[in-house]
Amino acid sequence: MEVVLGSEGGKLRFEQVETNTEFTCLLVRLDDGDFSGSTNIWEGREVRPTLAPFFEELARNWRGWAGVLEWEDIDHHLTLKAKHDGRGRVLMAVSLRPDFGEFDRELRGGIVLDAGQLDAIAAELGNLVPQQQQLLIGVGSGKLIFGSPTLEDDTTVVGVTYLNGTISGTANIWDELYCIPPGGRPHEFFRALADDWRGWEGERVWRDTSGNSVWRARNDGVSRVSLASRLARRSEDLRRAVYRTRSVVSHCRPNGSAV
Secondary structure (H helix, E strand, O other), X not given: OEEEEEEOXXXXXXXXXXXXXXXXXXXXXXXXXXXXXXXXXXXXXXOOOOXXXXXXXXXXXXXXXXXXXXXXXXXXXXXXXXXXXXXXXXEEEEEEOOOOHHHOOOEEEEEEEEHHHHHHXXXXXXXXXXXXXXXXXXXXXXXXXXXXXXXXXXXXEEEEEEEOOOOEEXXXXXXXXXXXXXXXXXXXXXHHHHHOOOOOOOOEEEEOOOOOXXXXXXXXXXXXXXXXXXXXXXXXOOOEEEEEEEEEXXXXXXXXXXX
């Protein structure tokens, strides 16, 4: 299964080379006329898919956006920087880093996409990775994506990804049956926001028991809720990796339909 982006002047190919219940490995190949190179990227259960959502975000803003929107895989093997020319074309700079250890080098090229192709591209890329149940929160550039929950003993584990057009990050949160975090369980926090959809004073805060996720919600008193999110995860060398984003959520109606 393969997805090809671009034209004869420059092509970027994504090919599914391995998939199982845990992850999907994609072979990425850049052909830019004078040179070509390839690398592997991984997406899946532990590494929440962000590539297709990135193109979905571009598709939602197909008429144009300001500046450059950027995506990078978790291993820094592939970076995409998308700029809209205002005339229906997307100019995408591609940086590809094959993993050759001490001989590591970066290849740079570019492809051109028709803005009208973005929806189809996002759908095709989504088909390369096994689909999981997801909940997406946010309008505009900031998004929180809640992945499929898994059960470990008495604890529900949910992977949370944020995507804001320039950077993405993922962390797990633990919804423990016998250890209720400040602000209640995750769904109770959003239910309380929905119950008070007309507005509230100050800031409402939720954090999970592991400290991996903190949400701060404010209501503008008119029509929107601003949700500031802080995600943290332990990297392999135990350094602290912290991600921050801000999402705007439509007013939560009494039935909680916005979430």
